[in-house]
Amino acid sequence: MSVFAHAAFLRAAGRGSELPPPGPPEIAFAGRSNVGKSSAINALVGRRALARTSKTPGRTQTINFYALAEAGRLVDLPGYGYARVPQSLRVQWRELVGAYLASAKTLVGIVLLMDARHPLTPLDEQLIDWLGEARLLVLLTKADKLSRRAQQEVLAQVSQHLRRHQVTLFSSVTRQGVVECRDLLEQWLRAGCENKKPPVKGM
Ligand SMILES: Nc1nc2c(ncn2[C@@H]2O[C@H](COP(=O)(O)OP(=O)(O)OP(=O)(O)O)[C@@H](O)[C@H]2O)c(=O)[nH]1
Ligand SMILES: [Mg+2]
Numbered sequence: 001m002s003v004f005a006h007a008a009f010l011r012a013a014g015r016g017s018e019l020p021p022p023g024p025p026e027i028a029f030a031g032r033s034n035v036g037k038s039s040a041i042n043a044l045v046g047r048r049a050l051a052r053t054s055k056t057p058g059r060t061q062t063i064n065f066y067a068l069a070e071a072g073r074l075v076d077l078p079g080y081g082y083a084r085v086p087q088s089l090r091v092q093w094r095e096l097v098g099a100y101l102a103s104a105k106t107l108v109g110i111v112l113l114m115d116a117r118h119p120l121t122p123l124d125e126q127l128i129d130w131l132g133e134a135r136l137l138v139l140l141t142k143a144d145k146l147s148r149r150a151q152q153e154v155l156a157q158v159s160q161h162l163r164r165h166q167v168t169l170f171s172s173v174t175r176q177g178v179v180e181c182r183d184l185l186e187q188w189l190r191a192g193c194e195n196k197k198p199p200v201k202g203m
Pocket of ligand 2: 037038039052053060076079
């Protein structure tokens with residue numbers, strides 16, 4: 001049975017001191033505000049509202065940890081770079097996410113989400129740059145909003161641009177890409193159990 005069938009909320013961390021002690025391998029979900037990170041986690045674990053989602057960008061302000069029994073953890077990061085978020089919150093984001101990435105010894109990879117309708121915005125590029133050496137799975141979210149043809153075009157464009165990383169079309173609504181994403185993340189978690197390495201460069 002899939003490890004994703006056993007997800008449970010573990011902890012919300014609003015500051016570095018609230019991060020949980022290291023445990024099983026972790027996979028973090030990163031991307032701009034409102035891109036669909038929390039929805040993707042729900043789609044992967046097959047639950048409607050394990051992670052809280054919202055139409056209002058900037059909903060997730062804490063780092064939320066979900067345990068997949070003993071097999072791993074999914075880590076829902078707060079949204080990156082919402083323009084209307086005050087400067088003080090942006091600084092808080094950097095401090096909190098930076099503290100997490102710097103201390104996440106069991107982080108085996110990052111799922112980076114971009115909106116399939118407008119991927120590779122300057123904010124996305126900034127985030128990708130910031131994540132440095134990390135192993136990424138790139139999800140082009142809300143693919144249901146694009147025609148099949150437009151989906152293939154954006155997939156080709158982004159794959160070409162991010163050659164080092166795997167890129168997949170994804171929709172939490174139609175569940176497009178969910179099975180492929182789960183399979184890959186399960187591989188990461190299994191390999192991570194055997195070979196823990198910090199994939200992210202320092203801040
Ligand atoms: N059509 C469509 N809408 C989606 C999809 N994924 C998420 N949404 C919608 O996009 C909005 C934001 O989704 P969230 O999952 O809360 O986004 P988030 O990245 O966690 O946002 P923050 O926590 O604010 O950073 C919600 O209204 C979702 O219903 C998708 O695949 N297709
Ligand atoms: Mg969220």
